[in-house]
Amino acid sequence: MDNSSSSMSLAILLMTLFMFGFSSSKAQMVPALFVFGDSLVDVGNNNYLPISTAKANFPHNGVDFPNKKATGRFSNGKNAADLLAQKVGLPSSPPYLSLASKNASAYMTGVSFASGGAGIFNGTDQKLGQSIPLTRQVGYYEKIYQSLVQTLGPAGVQNRISKSLFMVVIGSNDIFDYPRNKSNIPQQYVDSMVFTLKGLLKRLHSSGARKFVFPAIGAIGCIPSERLKSQTEECNEESNSLALKYNEGLKSMLQELKSELKDIAYSYFDTYAVLQNIVQNPANNGFSEIKAACCGLGKLKAKIPCLPLSTYCPNRRDHVWWDLYHPTEATATILVDTIFDGPLQYTFPMNGRQLVAI
Template identity: 35%
Template sequence: MAKQQHNIINLVFLCIIVTLFCACWVPAATEELAAPVFLFGDSLLDVGTNNYLIGSKATANNPYYGIDYPNSTPTGRFSNGRNFADYIASLLNYSDESPPPFLALIQDMGNFNRNILGGVNFASGGSGVFDRTGCQAFTNVVSWKQQIRQFETVCGNITQSLGEIKAGKLISNALYIISVGSNDLFDYHRFSPPISGPHFLANLNNALAIKLKILYTLGARKFGLLGVPALGCSPAIRSMNGGACNETLNSMAEAFHDSTLTLLHNLSQANPGMHYALGNSYKLTRVIIDHPALGGFKVASNACCGQGPNKGQGKCMETSNLCKNRDSYVFFDLFHPTQTASNYAAIFLVSGGNQTVSPINFTTLANIHV
């Protein structure tokens, strides 16, 4: 009897120890996960999506792209090093650089569900608001519509991993960074469709509203849009315009910013819990292009790497004329900024005032708890 009582006492003691241990230890699966960042859009955010596309002419997986990236590796970023996606993710403390492309993550399906919890980059160089944008110029791009379908797949996998309630919380508190519109305007300029500029912009805004509402329906609540820069002053456009900016194209970029700001305000009023920040990339880039010394730059009219007038004809290649002091250039190739210029602009979007981003900056947007 004494031995039986002793065993019972030991069992009770063991149960107390186990109970205390379990009260102090929480499995990793039940910990609250940090909200991720999801990125959509074009080459300003693309970190290698187009490397996986067969026949795409919108690629940056060759030297001298990536010359200032670690190990001088061409990663598919349209930059000499890091790009907007990297700097925004870093400045907002999501990660050291952008999360990987969706098309890279699906190469490792065994870890796919775990990896997507840290965020996903869907952006594809050449894509735009319209479904066919970039196809005529670049043959093969991942349209924004397709990117949203990929995100829908990610949402399903997150729900499968975490359950509906936790997944919904994670998705709604994630930050959604979007860069679209530039290629739509470039296509309009290149191919001159039989439609007036104001009518084209009205259609563009309608298509933008539809895509944003689809993302909202999928659970997105915090939208950070980069805005369209001063496209008419890119080396590519200057090379076709005697070295001067094309102010017609610039006017369309500026008008698109204004109409997008109105659109976002209206959407946020009609859709509960929606928050947004819109970068005034037109104003920001125009100031730096017109007054490069303000940002510590010396050259704003020519690309660092390219051919022809303003080095604006053809993408950067290993046979191109590459500048030596890349930090002094605003543009790396015919369309895209250097990593220094991307970092400079990202700082204004992340922590700037309403002259460069409104109605709030990306930091304030990221810190909103939905």
């Protein structure tokens, strides 16, 4: 078979996959899930960044993951990206950097571009050495989109991409980075975050994205590393205040974007309110420890991160936080359950299941 025949056969195969779905799962609800964001949804991209210290590809991470394997997820088990993929009947979207040299078939059910330390702004990873900021994540997606267009044609790609989900979990690292940028007042800073994000979303829209899932920033002032700053172990109200200001701006911006781009749909998830409910009513949600991390060392197990030399709690289900920054799989499960099937109180203007059905 000559090269032209081989290329044509590959194109026919890929078009068939696009038309009939790459996964054989009867539960598959969307063609693909593309994930953008930070360590909350990183599934291993940072494993491929040589000078990054924001890595989790070692024990005790993954202690509850299949085969007890540490894969680069900042969690004892699955994170929110994995859990959302399960909801829609897809395998977890693989890390982009593990697939960068492969052909279009590798991108069929989605890709994760998320990277620990990443922010809306470039440079939020200065303490950690290296990450893939959101601007570059969007650039990587645009490359994938163009390669698919070249192989399958604009109509075939758009038919599939327009039905796919785009999950964007970003902003916490920008809030943590605010002390380096205090020349801006808080409102100016979060307004700039929102403005920058809007431009990046328009780029995604230009490359086919139509359905977005937007978890807002959670009560990040209440994570163990922030409580550690207080002798009384209280939440850091400055961080929480910035998160709330940003969330208000994000919600307004999404409404504006919908008025400008009529063909998009989105689900905004009030992570902050749901996390606050968990922290304020832990027993109702099956938790007994809301302040300390499960894995780490020192006060609140937050003085030393979750490293192989650290200790970890025997029952991860009763801890809200896995390490000094990140939630346990149990917490992430509650969040994703609410994203997908939650009421209007937490999901605006619709939940994930309703977004998928459009």
